[in-house]
Amino acid sequence: xxxxxxxxxxxxxxxxxxxxxxxxxxxxxxxxxxxxxxxxxxxxxxxxxxxxxxxxxxxxxxxxxxxxxxxxxxxxxxxxxxxxxxxxxxxxxxxxxxxxxxxxxxxxxxxxxxxxxxxxxxxxxxxxxxxxxxxxxxxxxxx
Amino acid sequence: xxxxxxxxxxxxxxxxxxxxxxxxxxxxxxxxxxxxxxxxxxxxxxxxxxxxxxxxxxxxxxxxxxxxxxxxxxxxxxxxxxxxxxxxxxxxxxxxxxxxxxxxxxxxxxxxxxxxxxxxxxxxxxxxxxxxxxxxxxxxxxx
DNA sequence: TCATTACTGGTAATGGTTTCCATTACAGAA
DNA sequence: TTCTGTAATGGAAACCATTACCAGTAATGA
Ligand SMILES: [Mn+2]
Ligand SMILES: [Mn+2]
Ligand SMILES: [Zn+2]
Ligand SMILES: [Zn+2]
Numbered sequence: 001x002x003x004x005x006x007x008x009x010x011x012x013x014x015x016x017x018x019x020x021x022x023x024x025x026x027x028x029x030x031x032x033x034x035x036x037x038x039x040x041x042x043x044x045x046x047x048x049x050x051x052x053x054x055x056x057x058x059x060x061x062x063x064x065x066x067x068x069x070x071x072x073x074x075x076x077x078x079x080x081x082x083x084x085x086x087x088x089x090x091x092x093x094x095x096x097x098x099x100x101x102x103x104x105x106x107x108x109x110x111x112x113x114x115x116x117x118x119x120x121x122x123x124x125x126x127x128x129x130x131x132x133x134x135x136x137x138x139x140x141x142x143x
Numbered sequence: 144x145x146x147x148x149x150x151x152x153x154x155x156x157x158x159x160x161x162x163x164x165x166x167x168x169x170x171x172x173x174x175x176x177x178x179x180x181x182x183x184x185x186x187x188x189x190x191x192x193x194x195x196x197x198x199x200x201x202x203x204x205x206x207x208x209x210x211x212x213x214x215x216x217x218x219x220x221x222x223x224x225x226x227x228x229x230x231x232x233x234x235x236x237x238x239x240x241x242x243x244x245x246x247x248x249x250x251x252x253x254x255x256x257x258x259x260x261x262x263x264x265x266x267x268x269x270x271x272x273x274x275x276x277x278x279x280x281x282x283x284x285x286x
Numbered sequence: 287t288c289a290t291t292a293c294t295g296g297t298a299a300t301g302g303t304t305t306c307c308a309t310t311a312c313a314g315a316a
Numbered sequence: 317t318t319c320t321g322t323a324a325t326g327g328a329a330a331c332c333a334t335t336a337c338c339a340g341t342a343a344t345g346a
Contacts, residue, residue, distance in 0.1 A: 016312050016323060038302075052326035057303065073216055075269075077334095078302075093263055102263050108251055113274050120236055120245050121279035128218075129272050131256050136264035159292060159343050181333075195295035200334070220303095221333080 015062065020051045024059040033099035034072060034080035072130055095135035158205065163194045167202040176242035177215060177223035215273055238278035247274070
């Protein structure tokens with residue numbers, strides 16, 4: 001009675017495994033930079049994988065909610081996603097030309113935000129820290 | 144010949160002084176938190192000040208371009224504006240409930256972003272650093 | 287006062303994201 | 317394997333904040 005031992009697949013009865021879900025995740029995994037839902041959708045369609053745009057949005061949101069994917073808004077306001085290597089909290093250094101992305105970590109910044117917030121009496125704090133610039137290659141290419 | 148001594152008003156021949164421009168700036172000055180263009184427009188209309196939504200957007204953008212106003216996107220993606228006290232580069236600690244905003248400065252963070260970017264070969268770097276949380280009052284109110 | 291032209295603002299167009307909802311197809315039960 | 321309940325799908329329509337148009341208005345300098 002009770003919980004089947006081989007409950008490995010997916011805990012309890014959560015998201016079903018579908019062709020589309022796998023496709024979205026795979027598409028994201030194939031890209032190393034941040035990409036938009038529309039870009040991913042176009043990429044999938046281009047390779048003949050039938051997936052609705054709505055579904056792409058849904059899976060991306062689910063991945064974000066489960067902390068498996070990072071999101072950020074580019075300076076020009078579009079939402080982009082990325083399947084990051086490290087699971088722990090981190091930030092990004094992004095080339096505004098080619099999109100090349102480097103995951104960065106900063107103990108000092110973490111301590112700083114916490115200290116500042118506490119000093120002002122704020123609790124339940126979260127922060128966004130993103131760095132944009134021109135990577136070496138792009139800088140050379142346009143010199 | 145030459146430049147009139149009393150060129151105080153507005154340097155050279157740049158933006159004209161209009162009722163609407165003053166209204167938008169005044170409306171922003173009356174608010175201490177970050178507000179959206181739509182909110183400002185509604186506030187102005189509510190007080191009987193006739194200003195078109197398009198014009199509100201235009202003036203906000205102009206104020207942003209001339210560094211007189213700060214912009215940021217809330218976690219839920221809406222663009223909000225604020226007339227800050229200090230002109231120098233700084234960041235914000237914002238209450239996600241009441242919008243109360245504290246201007247913060249962080250030499251360490253500035254140095255950190257610069258150092259990281261340089262180490263990775265990035266140039267022409269800019270960064271976004273915003274801290275969101277629940278302020279003391281709001282924390283008490285919902286305890 | 288007059289002419290020049292930047293500014294204004296209503297309306298239409300954009301464009302990314304979400305909502306609807308009828309259809310499809312996982313996955314556990316029989 | 318087949319049956320079934322229901323989560324997932326996806327095309328179309330709705331949303332909605334922001335922008336583009338452009339004819340009318342008004343600030344400015346002569
Ligand atoms: Mn951090
Ligand atoms: Mn800074
Ligand atoms: Zn680059
Ligand atoms: Zn508050």
